[in-house]
Amino acid sequence: MSRVPFICGNWKMHMTVPEALALVDDVIARVASMDGVEVGVAPPYTALHAVSKRVAGTKVRLAAQNVHFEPKGAYTGEISVPMLADVGCQYAIVGHSERRQYFGETDAACAQKLAALHAGGLRSIYCIGETLEERDAGKALEVVGRQLLAGLEALEPDAVAEQVIAYEPVWAIGTGRTATPDQAQEVHEFLRAQLTQRYGAEVAGRMRIQYGGSMKPQNAKELLSQGDIDGGLIGGAALKAEDFAAICGAAR
Ligand code: PGA
DSSP states (O other): OOOOOEEEEEOOSOOOHHHHHHHHHHHHHHHTTOOSOEEEEEOOHHHHHHHHHHHTTSSEEEEESOOBSSSSSSOTTOOBHHHHHHTTOOEEEEOOHHHHHHHOOOHHHHHHHHHHHHHTTOEEEEEEOOOHHHHHTTOHHHHHHHHHHHHHTTSOHHHHTTOEEEEOOGGGTTSSOOOOHHHHHHHHHHHHHHHHHHHOHHHHHHOEEEEESSOOHHHHHHHHTSTTOOEEEESGGGGSHHHHHHHHHHHO
């Protein structure tokens, strides 16, 4: 089963509106003629509306970095799925390790977010990954397997097939330390096997599993050539259009 690789830039808490527009314009120009790869950017909330207008009619998809699972209400500081749809988001990142670590986001909350996004017509980029301690204790597969199935729990198999999974070993995020292609492929293959067991080969075969964690132009090709790695969630390297576009090019 052939899957179109998906490269998404996670801009995290970077970029004012003018900076975001300059970056996205540069990205749009560089990826315009690349086929065989889906490209997305996830600016901070404050830049979503402005960036949305720029990416309209281009090949660049818009993603949010987080979402609340209630459609509206007294949740000061939160943003809902209908609000993200309103500004043109097609995706939202859920369960990023920084949100799990600093904001107490649990697998159960992620499951609610995935269900809300699906109900609202958006797709999730659901992040999972083990810490260094968990890897050193030989628990990497156990941890990511549990996160994977718990986050998808509220979705029907047809809906599951549309979601994007991002495997991001916590020890590789922003550290310059990348999983080797073999290490990453081992986990991706395991995740696909888990998906196959739970949802069947057809659903598992359609799902894209991104790698994230210090992916850059220098290591992208080798990581993306692994059989079960279907793209990347890119942090640091997504803040430079040239590097980000080079990774998109490596995915084709
Ligand atoms: P990084 O971040 O590419 O800077 O390691 C990836 C991510 O956190 O999504």
